[in-house]
Amino acid sequence: EAQVTQNPRYLITVTGKKLTVTCSQNMNHEYMSWYRQDPGLGLRQIYYSMNVEVTDKGDVPEGYKVSRKEKRNFPLILESPSPNQTSLYFCASSLSYKSGYTFGSGTRLTVV
Amino acid sequence: RKEVEQDPGPFNVPEGATVAFNCTYSNSASQSFFWYRQDCRKEPKLLMSVYSSGNEDGRFTAQLNRASQYISLLIRDSKLSDSATYLCVVHTGTASKLTFGTGTRLQVTL
Numbered sequence: 001e002a003q004v005t006q007n008p009r010y011l012i013t014v015t016g017k018k019l020t021v022t023c024s025q026n027m028n029h030e031y032m033s034w035y036r037q038d039p040g041l042g043l044r045q046i047y048y049s050m051n052v053e054v055t056d057k058g059d060v061p062e063g064y065k066v067s068r069k070e071k072r073n074f075p076l077i078l079e080s081p082s083p084n085q086t087s088l089y090f091c092a093s094s095l096s097y098k099s100g101y102t103f104g105s106g107t108r109l110t111v112v
Numbered sequence: 113r114k115e116v117e118q119d120p121g122p123f124n125v126p127e128g129a130t131v132a133f134n135c136t137y138s139n140s141a142s143q144s145f146f147w148y149r150q151d152c153r154k155e156p157k158l159l160m161s162v163y164s165s166g167n168e169d170g171r172f173t174a175q176l177n178r179a180s181q182y183i184s185l186l187i188r189d190s191k192l193s194d195s196a197t198y199l200c201v202v203h204t205g206t207a208s209k210l211t212f213g214t215g216t217r218l219q220v221t222l
Binding site (some may be wrong): 044058100 | 119
């Protein structure tokens with residue numbers, strides 16, 4: 001089944017403790033993105049990648065890092081999480097910008 | 113001004129009704145347009161792409177007006193299962209730059 005898989009689905013952590021949210025797609029898509037969704041603000045792009053080793057900042061990149069060492073994986077790293085990073089995070093992938101994105105099931109992160 | 117604006121709703125309509133959502137975008141260089149559907153606490157799912165010529169998929173019709181910079185979605189014969197939030201999405205500039213509206217919530221009732 002073609003899909004985007006994120007892990008974990010739920011995570012509660014403490015301020016300052018480094019964490020990684022994994023994202024993997026099995027559709028051989030070149031484009032991958034990370035979004036966060038907050039009430040009243042909609043989905044905002046954090047980082048995106050157009051291919052292996054090609055990444056760029058989205059609208060809200062502060063406090064996040066990404067890497068794209070393999071085509072299928074695009075992990076999101078929070079080096080020192082803070083409470084304002086409490087949010088619902090989605091990873092997504094696409095064959096091209098014309099075809100729209102397929103989203104993962106989301107990761108609900110709480111930083112206390 | 114937001115890049116993509118939608119009426120947040122909610123739109124409460126009876127089953128069988130026809131409902132229309134509009135969305136405006138600010139960047140005239142925008143290239144691709146989509147409607148996504150999002151159920152509560154779930155991931156967004158692509159509903160349909162939007163083309164200048166207009167396109168239809170069953171009960172759903174999407175239109176794009178580039179001159180006025182707005183996109184519309186028409187749902188005919190609403191079903192209870194259509195209850196969701198509908199997101200207007202615009203692609204601009206770099207290949208991976210998608211901008212989402214905050215969504216319009218639809219509630220279809222008996």
